[in-house]
Amino acid sequence: MPKIELGNAGDPLRSDCIKALIVEFICMFLFVFTGVGASMAAEQLQGNALVGLFFVAMAHALVVGVMVGVGFRISGAHLNPAVTLGLLMGGHITIIRSFLYCIDQLLASVAACAMLTYVTGGLITPAHTLASGVGCGQGVLMEFILTFSLLFTVYATIVDPNKGNLDGLGPLLTGLVVGANIMAGGSFSGASMNPARSFGPSFVSGNWANHWVYWVGPLIGGGLAGYIYDTFFIVRTHIPIASQETF
Template sequence: MAKIALGDAREATQPDVIRALVAEFICTFLFVFAGVGAAMTTGKLVGDSLVGLFIVAVAHALVVAVMISAGLNTSGGHLNPAVTIGLAVGGYITIFRSVLYIIDQLLASSLACILLKYLTGGMETPPHTLAVGMGPLQGVIWEIILTFSLLFTVYATIVDPKKGSIDGLGPTLTGFVVGANILAGGPFSGGSMNPARSFGPALVSGVWTDHWVYWVGPIIGGGLAGFLFENFFISKTHVPLPVEDEIF
């Protein structure tokens, strides 16, 4: 079984953690700015909903791949509380540091959306909402499956030391699965897979309808993928986190 490291408050003052938080903030801000900005652009310029969905999916695929690559060596390039939780379940980041990351991601997303609203002359930052006829349970299941797919890809292409011939392609492949999942789930649950990506637009627009779906689904999906991959597919070769308090 993977060890879940608790960590402690001393981590908040460590130079490497501070650098990681700065990098995570910048990468998450740029990701949300481009992703939400693309959604706002399609709403303003594109009349065809299929073309708009494709543009949003491609924009997210590209910016996710680039921002993961940009942050990988400093913060890990999580961009997403579900990714952070999924890696915490596998023992790759402490619980305390995970909390710092999630707060960081939410602040970055909020700032990106506030700035987008200002720069576009007050346009609404489109929040994630369920499609007409979709119930909350259906939305949660959609988000569980989509986020499971995302975290399974992260583990298989970035975390797993046995990635072999795809070594170095992890961020690009992760971007691909994000784009594919938006194409699949966008018309139904919104294809969020990311509580921070959903939080910023909801905060700025003031639309919180079914917002809990975009926390429950991704957290379950990400945590489940991290648990399964770490315990059934990865050889236990990674160095345990240097913390004093652990739970099993």
């Protein structure tokens, strides 16, 4: 059973926490800048919709893979409140640090989108929206499934100490599942899988239509995936050191 801990009230002042928050901000900023920037570029090019979706999916896959690899050893490179919640549910981060990470991710997303609006000459950052014919309940379910898939991959390829021959491939595989999920769900719910990724464009553009969908679906999906994987699939063994050697 995962053990969820509150953490230390002094964590925000610890050097390792400060370094982690700085790196998390940088990696999140670059992820959103590239991901949202690719979506804006696809709209500007006005090409085939299928090609545009593939373009956006690949941009997200590549930048997620790289940024997770870059920030992993310092902050864990969550880049996503749903990932942070999933790790919290597995007992891999404290409640206090989870809160700090989520605020950090939201601020980085807003900063990246504001910068995109400036450097593109005032273009609107596209907010995640539901496609015509897709209701809020369907959108929540889609985001739930996609985010569950993402967190299950994170646990299996990065968190699980018995990852075997997948060791070292976690960032790449995480990026690939993000790209695949965008191909699958991008035309229906936008395939956010990430409340912070949705928050930045909505905040800067002022478009909050059905924004709650991109919090409820990902957070439930990420939290449940983290709890299930850590509870049922991570095997922790403890072999006590012998008090004396025998021959």
